[in-house]
Amino acid sequence: MSNIQIEDRHIFYMKKALETAVKYTQHGEVPVGAIIVKDDEIISFGTNHRENEKNCLCHAEIEAINNACKKLGGWRLWQCTMYVTLEPCPMCAGAIINARIPKVIFGAYDKKNGSCGSVTNLFELPYNHKPEVLGGVLQEECAALLKVFFKKLRKGEIKQFGTHHE
Numbered sequence: 001m002s003n004i005q006i007e008d009r010h011i012f013y014m015k016k017a018l019e020t021a022v023k024y025t026q027h028g029e030v031p032v033g034a035i036i037v038k039d040d041e042i043i044s045f046g047t048n049h050r051e052n053e054k055n056c057l058c059h060a061e062i063e064a065i066n067n068a069c070k071k072l073g074g075w076r077l078w079q080c081t082m083y084v085t086l087e088p089c090p091m092c093a094g095a096i097i098n099a100r101i102p103k104v105i106f107g108a109y110d111k112k113n114g115s116c117g118s119v120t121n122l123f124e125l126p127y128n129h130k131p132e133v134l135g136g137v138l139q140e141e142c143a144a145l146l147k148v149f150f151k152k153l154r155k156g157e158i159k160q161f162g163t164h165h166e
């Protein structure tokens with residue numbers, strides 16, 4: 001467990017992001033859940049749909065941003081906080097910057113693709129918007145969900161039809 005004092009609010013919403021990943025991830029998809037919170041209210045959800053949509057753009061964060069923009073009727077999400085179970089990739093970190101989201105809380109670190117501290121931290125670079133980021137909230141629970149998925153995938157218990165496996 002991390003020694004960082006994590007606010008109860010962050011844990012509460014990360015549990016909601018985890019629930020989103022568990023409940024709404026379709027078969028064959030890497031389970032990632034994202035939610036967007038505004039004024040202490042969840043205004044949108046997203047999960048990963050890459051396999052079913054056969055499209056690399058269909059990450060949980062992108063879906064959550066898309067839904068939030070539709071709901072709020074604008075592209076600037078400057079009053080919102082994103083909670084996501086996995087560290088955002090460069091595409092999603094870029095979308096977060098473009099959406100002007102001021103704060104991102106993530107669960108598991110992604111050593112191979114994470115762009116909010118692992119591979120790089122796009123939020124530290126001198127873009128026109130620098131979101132605040134906190135990683136490792138419910139890290140073990142978020143990582144466990146992915147671990148179980150990849151174990152099943154390796155055993156062939158889960159099939160992905162959008163990719164080719166040896």
Ligand SMILES: [Zn+2]
Binds near residue numbers: 059090091
């Ligand atoms: Zn992404």
